Amino acid sequence: MTVRTRFxxxxxxxxxxxxARTALFSWLFARKHGGTFILRIExxxxxxxxxxxxxxxxxxxTWLGLEYDEGxxxxxxxxxxxxxxxxxLLERGLAYRCNCSRERLDGLREKAxxxxxxxxxxxxxxxxxxxxxEPHVVRFKNPLDGIVVVDxxxxxxxxxxxxxxxxxxxxxxxxxxxxxxxVVVDxxDMELTHVIRGDDHLNNTPRxxxxxxxxxxxxxxxxxxxxxLGSDGQRLSKRHGAVSVMQYRDDGYLPEALLNYLVRxxxxxxxxxxxxxxxxxxxxxxxxxxxxASAFNTDKLLWLxxxxxxxxxxxxxxxxxxxxxGKLDIDPAQxxxxxxxxxxxxxxxKTLVEMADISAFAYxxxxxxxxxxxxxxxxxxxxxxxxxxxxxxxxxxxxSGEGILSCVTQVSEELGLNMGKVAQPLRxxxxxxxxxxxxxxxxxxxxxEATLRRIDKALAFIRAREAAA
RNA sequence: GCUCCCAUCGUCUAGCGGUUAGGACGCCGCCCUCUCACGGCGGUAACAGGGGUUCGAAUCCCCUUGGGAGUACCA
Numbered sequence: 115m116t117v118r119t120r121f122x123x124x125x126x127x128x129x130x131x132x133x134a135r136t137a138l139f140s141w142l143f144a145r146k147h148g149g150t151f152i153l154r155i156e157x158x159x160x161x162x163x164x165x166x167x168x169x170x171x172x173x174x175x176t177w178l179g180l181e182y183d184e185g186x187x188x189x190x191x192x193x194x195x196x197x198x199x200x201x202x203l204l205e206r207g208l209a210y211r212c213n214c215s216r217e218r219l220d221g222l223r224e225k226a227x228x229x230x231x232x233x234x235x236x237x238x239x240x241x242x243x244x245x246x247x248e249p250h251v252v253r254f255k256n257p258l259d260g261i262v263v264v265d266x267x268x269x270x271x272x273x274x275x276x277x278x279x280x281x282x283x284x285x286x287x288x289x290x291x292x293x294x295x296x297v298v299v300d301x302x303d304m305e306l307t308h309v310i311r312g313d314d315h316l317n318n319t320p321r322x323x324x325x326x327x328x329x330x331x332x333x334x335x336x337x338x339x340x341x342x343l344g345s346d347g348q349r350l351s352k353r354h355g356a357v358s359v360m361q362y363r364d365d366g367y368l369p370e371a372l373l374n375y376l377v378r379x380x381x382x383x384x385x386x387x388x389x390x391x392x393x394x395x396x397x398x399x400x401x402x403x404x405x406x407a408s409a410f411n412t413d414k415l416l417w418l419x420x421x422x423x424x425x426x427x428x429x430x431x432x433x434x435x436x437x438x439x440g441k442l443d444i445d446p447a448q449x450x451x452x453x454x455x456x457x458x459x460x461x462x463x464k465t466l467v468e469m470a471d472i473s474a475f476a477y478x479x480x481x482x483x484x485x486x487x488x489x490x491x492x493x494x495x496x497x498x499x500x501x502x503x504x505x506x507x508x509x510x511x512x513x514s515g516e517g518i519l520s521c522v523t524q525v526s527e528e529l530g531l532n533m534g535k536v537a538q539p540l541r542x543x544x545x546x547x548x549x550x551x552x553x554x555x556x557x558x559x560x561x562x563e564a565t566l567r568r569i570d571k572a573l574a575f576i577r578a579r580e581a582a583a
Numbered sequence: 584g585c586u587c588c589c590a591u592c593g594u595c596u597a598g599c600g601g602u603u604a605g606g607a608c609g610c611c612g613c614c615c616u617c618u619c620a621c622g623g624c625g626g627u628a629a630c631a632g633g634g635g636u637u638c639g640a641a642u643c644c645c646c647u648u649g650g651g652a653g654u655a656c657c658a
Contacts, residue, residue: 122658123658124657124658126657126658156658157658158657158658159657159658161657162657162658163658216656219655219656223654226584226585227584227585228584229584230584230585231584231585232584232585232586232653232654233584233585233654234585234654251656269587269588269589272587272588273587274586274587275586278585278586278587278654279586280654282655283655283656285656286656287656288656290656292655292656292657292658293657293658294658296658297658312652313588313589313651313652314651314652314653314658315652315653315658316587316588316652316653317586317587317588317652317653317654318653318658320587338588340588340589340651341651341652343650343651345594375595378595378596378607379595380595380596381596382595382596382597384597384606385596385597385605385606385607386606386607387595387596387606387607387608404595404596405588405589405590406588406589406590407588407589407590407650407651408594408595408596409594409595410594410595411593411594411595411608411609413594413608413609414594414595414607414608414609415608416608417607417608417609418608420620420621424621459620460621461620461621461622462619462620462621463620472619487618491618522617523617526617532617533617534616534617534618535617536617537617537618538617538618540617541617541618541619542618545618547618547619548618548619549618549619549620550618550619551618551619551620552616552617552618553617553618554617556618
């Protein structure tokens with residue numbers, strides 16, 4: 115039997131972290147077993163579904179590299195099929211028309227709550243004959259007794275009593291089908307073997323199984339993955355910190371870092387933390403997935419992102435970094451070789467946004483010195499070292515790392531100072547702040563002109579300071 | 584309220600009857616060092632509580648507590 119899994123988001127928003135992980139697990143499971151991964155858009159809620167969301171979800175999947183083999187299928191394109199199945203159920207007496215009023219339903223609900231019971235439809239129309247000509251919904255005839263067992267790949271055996279379930283609506287008054295029903299029809303029609311989805315669907319599963327059985331079929335295997343919580347331990351939701359996966363791209367994260375982070379959220383393979391995509395596919399196993407919800411932790415994502423930035427081909431990083439430079443009004447083609455910049459900054463940046471920020475000095479002058487750095491390093495004592503190093507640098511016939519370094523060491527030796535006493539003021543003068551790659555690389559990045567010019571500026575700064583003292 | 588699910592360091596987790604309860608992120612030291620990083624070394628820190636079962640429980644069972652989900656003519 116070929117494995118067939120699906121990811122079935124509803125297009126009522128962007129692809130968020132939780133959805134992305136569910137998609138990842140489904141995708142990995144299919145890939146591991148040489149199966150098929152299907153994308154299905156559950157857009158039966160026509161009020162809230164938007165094309166914009168569909169695009170956002172597709173874009174997110176693409177960015178993460180979670181390519182699907184079939185789909186995307188849209189449920190709104192399958193209304194004829196759902197109608198057909200509802201009619202069949204109706205004919206076979208496994209579903210019935212119901213015209214109970216909103217008021218009656220509300221009353222039922224209130225009464226149940228007052229009696230400390232679970233609100234349930236009472237089956238009022240179950241045996242009645244509501245005409246197809248009057249407004250009505252169609253309800254599924256849920257078994258009245260017995261238990262439904264969900265053999266969950268992650269949770270184990272979970273049993274529900276049929277008396278806890280009621281006759282759910284499968285077709286609305288306006289003729290459109292409802293979620294729990296379309297899922298059943300689709301999962302069956304698409305011949306899914308494994309349904310991997312969020313924990314929040316566990317309670318829907320017994321109803322779905324009952325419908326599947328009514329349709330004369332056997333349910334697929336289920337695996338309900340736990341939720342992802344926000345860093346505060348609260349549930350991640352659209353209104354609570356669940357940001358779009360595309361936001362992570364914009365914030366300078368690499369897709370492989372996000373994927374690696376996500377796969378370790380709720381799943382593990384011994385003590386291993388770093389997984390290539392191939393390793394994930396090879397090692398992933400659904401029954402190694404944790405049962406407990408887990409909290410999203412940005413620090414760890416940051417660590418992974420840095421790891422992947424550090425380990426990646428500089429050429430690729432440069433390509434990904436480019437748009438972030440653009441946001442800083444920098445055209446990387448004008449100035450230092452971006453690939454060289456990446457090589458110099460690879461182990462200094464946790465995100466591409468940060469890398470762009472700390473590399474800007476190689477392309478344009480900064481507005482002002484970082485206050486702390488200037489206070490500490492652009493002091494009167496730094497004046498002579500700066501003047502000397504500037505003089506030495508200006509005589510360099512070739513602007514090279516070796517030449518730059520020898521200027522700095524030579525000046526520090528002449529003045530009997532530690533190299534830091536020369537390099538730090540020089541660094542602050544050229545970069546505007548106290549941290550940058552090694553001094554030779556830094557000056558190479560800034561270039562001869564900018565270096566000499568900025569030293570002038572730093573010297574002016576020191577003189578002004580002396581004058582003020 | 585009712586039904587269902589869950590519970591190991593702050594966080595992600597290993598553990599699947601016998602371990603000094605391991606790793607990772609973070610944090611704190613030290614080393615490296617022209618700064619920042621990287622890297623190396625070391626440290627901090629957990630079995631929610633209570634009952635059982637057992638020669639022996641983080642591991643199995645029950646209860647409590649605490650989280651979460653569902654309870655829609657949403658998905």
